[in-house]
Amino acid sequence: MLNQKLKALTKFINKEDIVIDVACDHAYLAIYLKENNLCQEVYASDISREALKNAQKNIQASKVSIKTYHADGLKNIPLKENNINTVVIAGVGTNTALNIVKNANYPISKYIISSNNNHEELRKTMQELNYYNEEEIVIKDHHKFYPIIKFIKSSKKDNNFNLKYGKSSNIDYYHYLLTKEENIIKNIPEQNTEEQAKHQKEITNLKKIIKERN
Numbered sequence: 001m002l003n004q005k006l007k008a009l010t011k012f013i014n015k016e017d018i019v020i021d022v023a024c025d026h027a028y029l030a031i032y033l034k035e036n037n038l039c040q041e042v043y044a045s046d047i048s049r050e051a052l053k054n055a056q057k058n059i060q061a062s063k064v065s066i067k068t069y070h071a072d073g074l075k076n077i078p079l080k081e082n083n084i085n086t087v088v089i090a091g092v093g094t095n096t097a098l099n100i101v102k103n104a105n106y107p108i109s110k111y112i113i114s115s116n117n118n119h120e121e122l123r124k125t126m127q128e129l130n131y132y133n134e135e136e137i138v139i140k141d142h143h144k145f146y147p148i149i150k151f152i153k154s155s156k157k158d159n160n161f162n163l164k165y166g167k168s169s170n171i172d173y174y175h176y177l178l179t180k181e182e183n184i185i186k187n188i189p190e191q192n193t194e195e196q197a198k199h200q201k202e203i204t205n206l207k208k209i210i211k212e213r214n
């Protein structure tokens with residue numbers, strides 16, 4: 001039931017964690033965590049009543065007990081009362097994920113985020129919010145790459161290179177980004193030197209990553 005992305009994400013969850021899967025949709029992740037005893041407690045929430053109904057059906061069918069919340073992000077979820085310290089946000093855009101983090105009114109020690117786009121913005125803004133990218137993996141599922149990032153509460157800072165390209169060791173992912181850049185540059189007119197230089201720099205950087213992390 002659990003796709004490769006969500007399965008990979010469980011690598012960042014520890015036995016002692018009290019987790020909420022925000023944007024749980026089907027709640028497969030929460031069910032998997034509970035069934036396999038991978039954390040101390042798990043909650044699930046979603047903004048969509050329809051999704052939550054589906055989640056509750058799946059939870060019942062799995063014969064596990066998971067409390068669910070109908071909520072926009074973490075708003076009105078009793079984080080303190082439930083001692084929630086780990087928040088999973090997966091399968092939403094970076095803007096949505098960041099709004100959820102910004103609106104949290106309780107100090108969360110770990111966010112595990114796999115957003116669909118703008119990963120540089122995600123890393124930069126999380127850093128501004130004092131969350132450090134401690135580990136990042138990239139999973140390929142059905143021909144698509146999914147970065148999954150473990151952010152921990154810390155004022156430790158990353159360099160601009162890591163903020164831009166992430167910290168994954170998945171060389172296939174960087175080859176994919178490199179091919180994308182090489183295709184872009186092919187279509188830039190030679191006289192557009194500024195754009196040419198911009199994309200050439202991307203190519204140089206991606207080649208450097210591939211060489212260094214191989």
Ligand SMILES: C[S@@+](CC[C@H](N)C(=O)[O-])C[C@H]1O[C@@H](n2cnc3c(N)ncnc32)[C@H](O)[C@@H]1O
Nearest residue numbers: 023024025046047048051071072073090091096
């Ligand atoms: C594509 S599903 C992702 C499901 C699962 N997390 C995954 O990664 O496979 C996106 C879910 O995010 C929910 N969602 C979108 N914005 C949300 C928000 N602000 N708060 C809570 N849930 C949200 C949607 O209702 C939908 O169920």
